[in-house]
Amino acid sequence: RARVLAVAAQKGGVGKTTTAVNLAVAFARYEGLRTLLLDLDGQGHVGAALASQFTDGDTTTLSDVLLGHGRDVDELVHPTRIAGLWLVPSDKGLAATEGILAGRIGKEFLLRGAIRRARERFDVVVIDCPPNLGNLTLNALTASDACLVPCDMSVLAMGGVADLLGVVETLRDRLDHDVRIAGIVPTRVDRRNARVTAAVMEGLDTAWGDLVCRTRIPVSSALARAQMDGVNVFDYDATSPGAVAYRELASEVATRLALR
């Protein structure tokens, strides 16, 4: 039965999608894990990031499954052209769905109930979350064994990490759900902005010490260019600093979570 990993961060643009996509590809290609990538963000950027490597062909949507009864994301699993990687795409109705599910009993647990059959078929599920700590992110967290938190080199992103850890604490106390922090990933690390980078890295270390991943994701234009071309970074340029770092991160996370 699959381990489930949520990629979440309150701050916008810190690299959640870039991390979820390239980590999932690395799990499949380099760690030999049957991987399911699930896009829980109505922006649909996971599908865009792999646009040239998968085809969305369904009338059923993730919103239908979340709001339905006895349904499972299993119905929505699409193959990709990357061996070992499957995808559940998001849909444009997800933002509205977040509002609708707010009225449901146990609104935080709808995804957990709809992921059981899919979990039987994979080794790991990676969930990309929207830039907030709302109901969709809560659903991802309660459906997950662990949470990976991308954090860029800004004091704003660090504030977002603190807020997310507060939410994880509330889930533990009030809803009795334990989601482990797989790690806080320093992202968009720019050697040209040494002063800011040093200040943020020190802040992360002081606040969360051993929760901070050893692997840092550097600024690497290949990551942005690959996303623009709808291709994962390893197929775009496996020698780029971004590709090397995400491969390393996959290995570090696979070890931390005993995925293989």
Place this chain on the structure above:
Amino acid sequence: RARVLAVAAQKGGVGKTTTAVNLAVAFARYEGLRTLLLDLDGQGHVGAALASQFTDGDTTTLSDVLLGHGRDVDELVHPTRIAGLWLVPSDKGLAATEGILAGRIGKEFLLRGAIRRARERFDVVVIDCPPNLGNLTLNALTASDACLVPCDMSVLAMGGVADLLGVVETLRDRLDHDVRIAGIVPTRVDRRNARVTAAVMEGLDTAWGDLVCRTRIPVSSALARAQMDGVNVFDYDATSPGAVAYRELASEVATRLALR
């Protein structure tokens, strides 16, 4: 009575807050406009960006005002150390508030009703929005005369602009509210990533031609460093490319909206 300008974009991290803050400071300092900056994002990054230049001291919150009856953001106006600039800070409860107001009749119009008295006292109100097209952003749009849309050099950000313009269209048809697009601002323009920049600039021009601002905001580490120090970019380094660009943008937007 003040012109009201929403700074909105669905995509995370494209520079909404950086734009709202520095544009508001430039309106006050260089365009001579009595300016109110309103933080509608529960992340509270406007307050963080000006942390060293204002003091938050209130038991009343923006959530209280939005959910109350007959209240006005007037009650929450704080002075800053920047002559001509006042601030209405956000509060941590805003994310929950977004859920609560979903049940209200005319949920999109709560801010419009709560901004009337404040408008009497200023020349322009600038509203910073969260990274989504949810109820808070809708409240900003219906309270606004115009919307400024930051867009960074990524195909994902462009997709977000298209979604936002779709929402503006729906507000027009269904709710009879006309919010003009003040402009689409190219942000984080990086001369080092020439290929991606050229592709996105061409895409913006093809899709939205004269809606695209003449002023482009370059990547400028002073913008990130100023935010880290809780100071606006003009006081941090007025000669930096970021400061020069935001001053220019303020002039361009003031002209487009006939603010002075």
